[in-house]
Amino acid sequence: MTMNRRAFLGTTAAATAALGTPMILKAQPAEYIIGASLPLTGPFATAGQLVAPAFTMAQKLFNDEGGVAGTPIRFVTEDSGYIPQNSLANYQRALASHGNNLVGYMADSTGAMKLMAPELKGANARIMGSTSFASELADPATHPYQYVSGPSYQSQFDILLENIKAEGGTTVAFIYSNTEFGRDPIAHGRATAERLGLKVVLEEVTKPQGADIPTHVTKLAQSGAEYCILQGYVTGVWPQLIGGARQFGLPTKFRGTFWGMEKIIADRITEQAGPFLAGYEGVMPYRYFWDQADAPRYQTYAKYAGEMFAGTPLEKYLSTWTLQTMCGLEIAFKTLRDTAEAGHELTADNLAETLAGISDWDTGGFFGGPISMVNNAIGTGRVYAYDPESGLFNPTSDWLSV
Amino acid sequence: MGQFLQFAINGLMSGAIYALIAVGIVSVYKATKVVNFAHGYLIMFGAYFYFTFAVIVPQAAWAPAWLASWQPDWLVAAKADAPMFSPLGAVLDWVSNLPRIILGISGAVIANALLGRLVERTLMRPLMGQSIFAMIMVTVGLISILSGASSIIWTADAAFVPHIAPNTPVRFSIGDTMIFLFGADLVNMVIALLLFGGIVLWVRYTKSGIAIRATAEDQSTAYSMGISVPKVFSRAWVLACTTGAIAGAILATRNGVSPTLGLFGFSVLAIVLLGGLDSYVGVFIAAMSVGVLEAMTQWKLGGEWAEIVPYVAVLLVLLVRPHGLMGSKEVERI
Known part of the structure; x- marks a missing residue:
């Protein structure tokens, strides 16, 4: 078979498109995913069901603020029943479903965090927050990708x-x-x-x-x-x-x-x-939600909650449990945004480095003043x-x- | 000695509640030969019905104000004079709550009885004549139905209910040791024991009770002797659900209302196996023994052991007496 110039150019263009498109898509995902396991059933279902709406609000808020360097973020939540094995299975399913678009995960218990820690290696590693304040997690040497959203x-x-x-x-x-x-x-x-x-x-x-x-x-x-x-x-x-x-x-x-x-x-x-x-x-660790005078971020939440949760108890009051999740998501969002804006790929290692380097961060009123991540935890409270x-x-x- | 008595009494109070829960499992088993794995969840429904009638209904906009909190002038004056957390204060608070407590208990008993009837008519009766194993599996499936339904109806929210009796502290000395007891727990124990005793006497001495025992002996013969076996089935389920409603209300006052109440049924199943599936007396002895053993273990060894030791004891007894302490030897096991 002979190939003329036109056929050669056409074939080359087609091959470039076929091979290059996935690479372009990989570099510029349509959206980033943060997965989450919540105890929507089981002994702590009360807390889980109050926390679940926080993900809806955070998704709208973060995307209204431009997402992660222009790329929107989406939260995918699943029930764990407060069983660590279920949380691990949820995480593995999220990895399989979303691949590299999955850039972070929120777990729902100390047990789940400990169970998942050994899984966070190589391509399966993601930064991971949780509802837990377990002391063992506040150690970047053993848990480099996991963080605690307050004092242990x-x-x-x-x-x-x-x-x-x-x-x-x-x-x-x-x-x-x-x-x-x-x-x-x-x-x-x-x-x-x-x-x-x-x-x-x-x-x-x-x-x-x-x-x-x-x-x-x-x-x-x-x-x-x-x-x-x-x-x-x-x-x-x-x-x-x-x-x-x-x-x-x-x-x-x-x-x-x-x-x-x-x-x-x-x-x-x-x-x-x-x-x-x-x-x-x-x-x-945080201000209560009614203490909004010196907390501009809480004022923003109040505006969003008033619109999104009108007619429900969340319209006027976000529980401590909801605030803890919001704080965890704010930490994840800041880590993602700072890493992307620095021009780095959103790999777990890059994100872990950014996370560990957070210092003098004004959270908008969660805490009494600017905070720093020390040992992947925030050692302040009242x-x-x-x-x-x-x-x-x-x-x-x-x-x-x- | 004083401390031993303190923990023994605490254990007996828990044991009485276990016995009240267990009586429902034994009643259904005696009449139908079905081990009701869903009994804990029927109790959970009883607790939620108590919550509905004692908390939700009185707080409704259309409900009269006295239902939520009865405040006649004499009561208001007496409460104003009573010190906070005093025994008198606890009694007066209870009097204020009395209308909704009565509504709560009545509502829970009636609603749970209707639920028992519904379960028996729609799930159990169609299976009459089929394998007992199929009926037992239906009760396992019922767990998922009841658990899911409760989440839809009441959500998984934790809630709290008023005590059935005044929760006044009771103090007395034995030797050098001061014994502390909760008034509400003492009354709960008395209620549980009276109900248990009443059911045992009913089964032993009334016509309906004898019909249950005859059906348990041999369904076909009972049928041929003119006993309506379907009615016996129905009565057993209703009995289990009404006692379950009271057990659920008592558990709710001790622990609050949440979907985890359903899990109590499983720990009580072990007690029923220890006592003998078809023996009220055996189950009573087993329930009291496990209650006391739990309290003693908590006292001497701590909480880590309290959840294990009584059930290891249950296993050991079953190794020696597989049919339970006082169960019939021909009982089929699953």
């Missing part, structure tokens, strides 16, 4: 114990759920208490749901603890424990960490059982106390860094 549980325990010490406390009890999330800061808390001269008089493990409240309260009463830190609960057990202790007439002061600091739960308990959460305090009269958690400390 260990840091939250440190804040609480230092606060207890400053109030003149001498004895403390730890009551925690029999979950990864519950156990996470206990050994560290024991060590911190010892360093501060506080005596840990009780370490009590409970079921995460349906705990035997009378038995636990009895043990707390017998321990004589002045303070009790509750860890590893979301919607249940912690209110019943405090209620039980109050009914017994125990003077113990209760403290909690992030997942036990939601106004919706505190209000519901107050409505049904009276004002026994008065004086309950805990660590919150102690708040619940007031049943107003239904608000009010700050009792300044912004604390650990």
Whole structure:
């Protein structure tokens, strides 16, 4: 067969188009995907269902702001039932479905993050945020692609114990759920208490749901603890424990960490059982949503939520759980945008480098001031106390860094 | 000794609730030979019905204000004088809630009874005469239906309900040890024990109860003796669901309402197997033993062990007595 000049040029053009188009498409994806697993069913479904709308809002907001260097972003969420294996399967499915367009992932538990960590290698690596504040994740040496959207549980325990010490406390009890999330800061808390001269008089493990409240309260009463830190609960057990202790007439002061600091739960308990959460305090890494005066980003959320969630409870109030997800997504979005604007490819390694380098970032009011990622976590938070009269958690400390 | 008594009483209070849950499983098994794996989820529905009638309905715009919170002048005056968290304050709060508690319990019992009837008529009765295994598998499928339906109707939101009885603290000393008990838990235990005892007496001494026992013995013979076996099936399911409604309401007051309540049924299944699937007395002893064993393990070994030790004990007993403590030896197992 002979090839004339016209045929040669035509064939070359066709071959270039065939081979080049995928490369162009690969370099310029039509959209970037961030996948997510949420506990829409299972023991923490209340939190999962409140968090899910955050993805819709974040997608619209980020795309209105130009996406990632002009490329729109899309969130793909799936139910995990709070089962880590399901989250891993969801992640693997997202990788298979979206390939390199998948640039990040949000997991839904400490267990899921730990299970997925070994999978994040080579072409399967993506940057990954989550609902977890697990201390083990705040270590770029072992978890370079994973980050914590606030202080780790260990840091939250440190804040609480230092606060207890400053109030003149001498004895403390730890009551925690029999979950990864519950156990996470206990050994560290024991060590911190010892360093501060506080005596840990009780370490009590409970079921995460349906705990035997009378038995636990009895043990707390017998321990004589002045303070009790509750860890590893979301919607249940912690209110019943405090209620039980109050009914017994125990003077113990209760403290909690992030997942036990939601106004919706505190209000519901107050409505049904009276004002026994008065004086309950805990660590919150972020401002509450009603504290918008110095938080321009919250004002933007309020505008979007008012339009997108009109007629639903989210129209006026974003829960702490929703804010935590928004913070995680803001970190991912900033990492993606900064990497793209620096002219780098959005590989996991490039993104991890950008993530670790975030410093003096003005989040628009999530925290008390500009923050930096240290060990892939943000070591700042504030102690708040619940007031049943107003239904608000009010700050009792300044912004604390650990 | 005082501490031992404290944890033993706590365990007995939990055990009484286990017994109330278990009575539904035994009743259905005795009448139909079906192990109802969905019983925990029927209890969850009972809890949600209690939530509906004690919280949602009284808060509706059309409901009279006294239903949500009864505030006659004398009660308002008494509450103003009572110190916060005092025993008197707890009783007065309970009195305010009494109208919705009564509505909640009545509504839950009636609605759950209707649910039991519906399940029996639409899912169980068409399978009469078929393999028992098929009917058991239907109860497994029922778990998904009830679990999904509850999420659609009530969402997965956690919610809280008023205590059935005043939750006043009860304190007394034994030796040098102060014993603490919750008033509501004591009343819950009494309710559970009365219901359990009532059902046992009903099955033993009433015509309908004897019909259940006769059907359990041999369905064909019972039929030929003029007993309406379908009616017996129906009664057993309704009985399981009504006791389940009260068990669900009690569980809701202790733990709040959430879809995880359904999982309680599985732990109670182990208790039923320990006691003997067809023995009320055996199941009662098993429920109380597991309750006490859980509390003792929590006291001495801590929470990590409390979820394991009682069930290891169940397994060990079943190795020696495969038919349970007091179950009939000819019982078929699945």
